[in-house]
Amino acid sequence: MVNVHLQARVPDMVDAVGAFAAIAPEIFADAADVDRNGNFPTGAIAALAGAGLLTRPLPRAHGGEALAVDAAAIDNYAALLTDIGAASLTVGRLFEGHCNAILLVDRYGGPMATLAAEATAGRISGVWNAERGVGVTATRCGNGWQLSGRKVHCSGAGSIRRPLVTAQTPGNGPLMCLVDMASDGIAVDLSVWQAAGMRGTATGTVNFDDVFVADDDIIGAPGDYYRAPLFAGGAWRVLAVQSGGMRQILALHAAQLARSGRGADPVSRHRFAAAAGAFEAARLLVAEAAHRATDATVPPEAAVAYVDLARATFETLVLLGVDAARRNAGLAAFLGPDPLDRCCRDLETYLRQPMLDASRDNAAGYLLARGGTFER
Numbered sequence: 001m002v003n004v005h006l007q008a009r010v011p012d013m014v015d016a017v018g019a020f021a022a023i024a025p026e027i028f029a030d031a032a033d034v035d036r037n038g039n040f041p042t043g044a045i046a047a048l049a050g051a052g053l054l055t056r057p058l059p060r061a062h063g064g065e066a067l068a069v070d071a072a073a074i075d076n077y078a079a080l081l082t083d084i085g086a087a088s089l090t091v092g093r094l095f096e097g098h099c100n101a102i103l104l105v106d107r108y109g110g111p112m113a114t115l116a117a118e119a120t121a122g123r124i125s126g127v128w129n130a131e132r133g134v135g136v137t138a139t140r141c142g143n144g145w146q147l148s149g150r151k152v153h154c155s156g157a158g159s160i161r162r163p164l165v166t167a168q169t170p171g172n173g174p175l176m177c178l179v180d181m182a183s184d185g186i187a188v189d190l191s192v193w194q195a196a197g198m199r200g201t202a203t204g205t206v207n208f209d210d211v212f213v214a215d216d217d218i219i220g221a222p223g224d225y226y227r228a229p230l231f232a233g234g235a236w237r238v239l240a241v242q243s244g245g246m247r248q249i250l251a252l253h254a255a256q257l258a259r260s261g262r263g264a265d266p267v268s269r270h271r272f273a274a275a276a277g278a279f280e281a282a283r284l285l286v287a288e289a290a291h292r293a294t295d296a297t298v299p300p301e302a303a304v305a306y307v308d309l310a311r312a313t314f315e316t317l318v319l320l321g322v323d324a325a326r327r328n329a330g331l332a333a334f335l336g337p338d339p340l341d342r343c344c345r346d347l348e349t350y351l352r353q354p355m356l357d358a359s360r361d362n363a364a365g366y367l368l369a370r371g372g373t374f375e376r
């Protein structure tokens with residue numbers, strides 16, 4: 001289109017959800033290859049970059065549209081996460097990690113220019129916090145820190161150049177470091193990721209052996225990572241991505257019933273209604289969780305308890321929806337190349353998130369002290 005004031009050609013502005021809609025079919029189609037080969041979705045990440053979706057989450061001062069950092073953008077942001085999850089949970093998981101790194105740097109202060117340069121170059125970031133047994137420790141050294149130890153379940157390992165890695169400081173909580181994966185002393189092991197689903201997330205183990213991180217690459221202060229409501233409340237984003245997977249499974253379930261001609265069978269219809277109801281309940285729950293988690297007027301304790309309850313309830317709803325789809329489709333739900341099997345495996349795998357029972361317990365504690373309701 002021609003901008004009459006500037007007398008120059010300017011690109012048509014398309015919102016993030018619209019930009020993703022244009023590439024969603026190719027990402028959905030690519031997800032089958034990614035699952036079959038267990039490869040990192042390089043093509044899908046390039047498509048996201050081409051649609052400007054790696055930079056849109058950045059703050060405006062860094063060339064973005066503040067999608068991941070401005071509460072006013074929450075509806076668009078949640079819709080985008082869900083749409084990406086519907087096309088590919090693997091890509092959704094990676095994109096969510098990228099957005100989380102941007103949010104943490106925005107909220108606590110740190111090298112946003114580095115993240116912006118990475119996104120502009122077409123590379124995602126991610127957040128690597130999980131540990132099993134030996135974790136990563138940070139030791140003060142000159143004008144920076146030295147990291148040693150091991151991280152597990154690091155999505156995008158081997159592909160992400162600048163992940164946000166947490167490392168325990170002596171007595172002061174975890175420190176967030178924007179590690180340069182080209183540094184000496186880093187070893188990535190992807191052989192551990194022999195997963196039933198989410199096979200292309202490259203969720204590997206990363207060993208750090210005296211890896212230097214300069215003060216300029218530190219985010220916030222030790223202990224900021226676990227601050228409420230950002231840490232526990234941020235789980236709404238994972239639910240938003242996962243609800244996209246649930247939506248896709250429901251659509252494939254409906255298509256399967258249409259193909260098999262069992263859509264008129266009362267038992268199949270009963271199961272389908274249960275799955276559709278579960279999705280609708282999950283959709284509403286996630287939308288509410290997103291709002292409460294990002295609304296600055298909601299007390300942190302209340303926001304976290306709501307998201308905790310949403311996580312626990314969401315798990316029940318997903319398992320119901322997947323079970324209904326698998327039962328109605330029968331053996332066909334376990335056979336390729338129908339994407340139903342892949343989508344179910346991906347969602348079942350991605351559903352395994354940390355401390356789910358502890359979250360349910362926290363929500364119960366909050367609600368028991370308030371007569372069982374969030375409303376006052």
Ligand SMILES: Cc1cc2nc3c(=O)[nH]c(=O)nc-3n(C[C@H](O)[C@H](O)[C@H](O)COP(=O)(O)OP(=O)(O)OC[C@H]3O[C@@H](n4cnc5c(N)ncnc54)[C@H](O)[C@@H]3O)c2cc1C
Binds near residue numbers: 126129130153154
């Ligand atoms: C596809 C995928 C990608 C991922 N990518 C990343 C990533 O990029 N970065 C990252 O940091 N992490 C990542 N993770 C890991 C994630 O953050 C969690 O660490 C992981 O999913 C934990 O799953 P879990 O089922 O082992 O959880 P756990 O919390 O270990 O729970 C397993 C079971 O043990 C129970 N349990 C746990 N603790 C206790 C306890 N103290 N007492 C009694 N029972 C207990 C739980 O209730 C549950 O029943 C990823 C996970 C997946 C699935």
